[in-house]
Amino acid sequence: MAEQTLGAGIIGCGGIGNCHATALTLIPGVRIVGVADIDESRAAAYAKRYHADAYYTDVASLLARKDLDFVIVTTANDQHAPLTIQALEAGRHVMVQKPMALNLAEAEAMVQAAKASGKKLMVSFFELFHPAFVKAKEIVDRGLIGDVFFFKAIMAWYMPSTDVWRFDPKISGGGILMDGHSHHVAYFRWLTGEEAQTVYTEAGTLASNARVEDTGVTLIRTRKAIAEVSGSMRLIEPNQQNGRYFKEWLEIYGTKGTIHIRPTERPSIRVYAEGAGIPEGLNGWFSPKVQWVPFEERGRALHFNPDEDPWTAEHKHFVECIRNDKPVVTDGEFGAKVLEVVQAGYRSMAEGRRISLPLDR
Secondary structure, three states: OOOOOEEEEEEOOOHHHHHHHHHHHOOOOEEEEEEEOOOHHHHHHHHHHOOOOEEEOOHHHHHOOOOOOEEEEOOOHHHHHHHHHHHHHOOOEEEEEOOOOOOHHHHHHHHHHHHHHOOOEEEEOHHHHOHHHHHHHHHHHHOOOOOEEEEEEEEEEEOOOOOOHHHOHHHHOOOHHHHHHHHHHHHHHHHHOOOOOEEEEEEEOOOOOOOOOOEEEEEEEOOOOEEEEEEEOEOOOEOOOOOOEEEEEEEEEEOOEEEEEOOOOOOOEEEEEOOOOOOOOOOOEEOOOOOOOOHHHOOOOOOOOHHHOOHHHHHHHHHHHHHHOOOOOOEHHHHHHHHHHHHHHHHHHHHOOOEEOOOOO
16 A cells, blocks of 8 residues: 655755755655745746645745645754744644754754654754765774774865855854854764764854854864864865865774765775775775665755765655654754754854853853
């Protein structure tokens, strides 16, 4: 017997929303029944592109649809919390773009709204579903590289104009820490399963006239490991895949080996592990087999090699958790922990010192 079709809604028809919408159209048993945006022409074009049943400029009208089961919130950051809470209170499951909120008070309100509604709240950290990132987690969990004690990651790109909402602190909540660091803070937490104990950040507006930090480095200390998370929104370095200005590298160091992840390259993951049975005469590095994403499940991401696009896998996970009433991997509590590290970074910037966690509210 076929499963009942789930009705999806998308709130926010901007750039990143295309990745979410494309992924939803590739999942059997899911239909986009409505989209909403404050710009009616954009909402109409979006609905036509993704074959949605209807479009709205009023979110309440979308949420009132009886055939709506869940929504994806893909607006600017300042609307994540109010729209997520509105949707949860309307009895809809929610996936929300990272960062989940502008501050911890908003994040906590979202978590409480999810608990009160009994609905799923998932924060979108799509890299946790990238095949190379998944494989690295499997290798760490198996103990192949020993205990992780050092983690290095960079995500950087170039935004030619600072006259956009991402550079407005009232809307974005901040710059590269909120926009880029969030991804790797989330992955480090998922990879190690450890709570951050201290955070220290050096950041500033170094290569633009933006009102937020365009470049930054954050050090995170857990009980067993140190992470160095860095990035910039003003990096002029084309990547090998498509020539766009984007760079992402991750390095995971364990007591028995090392993992390198280069998402835009092939192979995207290389591993060195002492005692892994590498034949004599080779240098010890190998590229493990990762899940190959079928053509029909590839989304629109431009900063991965297309064989390993994570978007459809992320949305499949969300849909399966709704269907089977299972916990999502990046729930509201997870998202709030990531945001806490980022907020500690901003406090560190302001006070010029290392910040201990948990933060005082």
